Amino acid sequence: MASGDHIRHRQLGTVIxxxxxxxxxxxxxxSTDTGLSQSFLSQLENGRTNTSLRSLQQIADxxxxxxxxxLAAADDTAPAAVVxxxxxxxxxxxxxxxxxxRSLVHGDRDLRALEFTGGTDRGDRDFVHQGDEIIxxxxxxxxxxxxxxxxxxxxxxxxxxxxxxxxxxxxxxxxTTTLVLAVADGRTVKRNSRK
Numbered sequence: 001m002a003s004g005d006h007i008r009h010r011q012l013g014t015v016i017x018x019x020x021x022x023x024x025x026x027x028x029x030x031s032t033d034t035g036l037s038q039s040f041l042s043q044l045e046n047g048r049t050n051t052s053l054r055s056l057q058q059i060a061d062x063x064x065x066x067x068x069x070x071l072a073a074a075d076d077t078a079p080a081a082v083v084x085x086x087x088x089x090x091x092x093x094x095x096x097x098x099x100x101x102r103s104l105v106h107g108d109r110d111l112r113a114l115e116f117t118g119g120t121d122r123g124d125r126d127f128v129h130q131g132d133e134i135i136x137x138x139x140x141x142x143x144x145x146x147x148x149x150x151x152x153x154x155x156x157x158x159x160x161x162x163x164x165x166x167x168x169x170x171x172x173x174x175x176t177t178t179l180v181l182a183v184a185d186g187r188t189v190k191r192n193s194r195k
Contacts, residue, residue, distance in 0.1 A: 014047070028103075075103075098121055102117075109184060116176075120172070129164075130180065131163050131173060131182055133160075133180060135161060140155070141176060
């Protein structure tokens with residue numbers, strides 16, 4: 001494991017450990033709630049292993065938060081206006097059908113932006129977010145189910161997902177690229193009324 005990867009794993013593990021204790025959960029309870037082994041969770045909290053985004057979402061659900069909130073809390077990178085293509089901002093993905101996910105934001109910011117490549121695993125988990133979200137396809141095609149209605153989106157198509165709207169999506173091919181933009185969890189959007 002590269003030194004930078006080890007530091008990121010340790011930071012994420014510390015965040016999960018602290019959130020678990022704050023929620024009053026034992027490792028045994030977190031294991032039961034997530035379906036993940038106590039051994040794996042212990043190794044994760046101690047920075048000795050990494051996790052897929054899917055497993056991180058299961059942990060986040062059990063701790064009443066989101067995977068992006070856990071990742072943002074573990075990101076001690078100084079906020080920067082520019083994120084270069086060569087910057088190492090890939091998030092953990094170990095599931096073969098999950099594709100890759102790259103954060104387009106450095107540090108804990110009010111706006112979250114993720115770039116998904118692939119992600120052909122349909123999965124059965126619906127997502128519901130506190131804030132609005134924009135899902136934009138830059139290459140390839142995705143299928144998106146929102147509140148029971150299925151949509152197919154191609155290059156240049158965008159879906160505006162309202163706060164509280166149940167949704168899930170998957171790519172049609174491994175080279176599909178999808179951008180997801182949202183206000184970070186726990187933040188509020190201030191709206192000015194204009195006449």
